[in-house]
Amino acid sequence: MSAEATGALDAHVVVAHASLDVRLSLQPGEVVAVMGPSGAGKTTLLDALSGLTRLDAGHVAIDGAVLADPRRHTPPSRRAIGLLGQDPLLFPHMTAVGNIAFAARSAGSSRAEAMTIAQEWMPRIGLADLGDRRPDQLSGGQRQRVALARALAARPRLLLLDEPFSSLDVQAAAQLREVVGGHLNGTTTVIVSHTLADAQSLAPRLLILENGRITQDGALSDVLAAPASPFTRAVAATA
Incomplete structure (x- = not known):
């Protein structure tokens, strides 16, 4: 990674109402997929990173600059973080x-x-x-x-994708995955998805989030080869 690369993420996200306690570290340009059952806290994690949800403890830092902790809260508009969900929310x-x-x-x-x-x-x-x-x-x-x-x-220094393909038909989703994969261009990215195809096409690293905690985190192939929970075994079975 070049000296000019930016987007190193260091985060410890604690959100009490969602029982979420997650530590996450990404190198500049790294892409990670986050999967987990409904209610695991995936969207809350992205909301906390983007600034839509305040932290109860922990911190969010990009390139060494702390954007959020229990005493400070940088507004979303000043974080240089991009967030794309199921609804494109165009003007x-x-x-x-x-x-x-x-x-x-x-x-x-x-x-x-x-x-x-x-x-x-x-x-x-x-x-x-x-x-x-x-x-x-x-x-x-x-x-x-x-x-x-x-x-x-x-x-953006950090791009957050919250199931951006789930509202599309199979063909449109496949086409958009190809577009996304071709244009991340070294952008540090967190992809939340319920579909293994998203992780396989975009993210070499897979993080499993269950009940507000990380239960597995590693190379996608390693996680699928040695699933540590019933949820992850079910995901691996679709590979």
């Missing part, structure tokens, strides 16, 4: 290009630079001719592609 009054340009502007680009960045993203996500369409003129898969480009155009 309905903006075109696809406008949505992406907004993110680039938020990251400090000039208006002209932001428009150039947004226009460059459209062919990269396979939507070269759809830049002037508004969200209600796009399919679900197309909206998710725009949302991904918007997240990456903001140049």
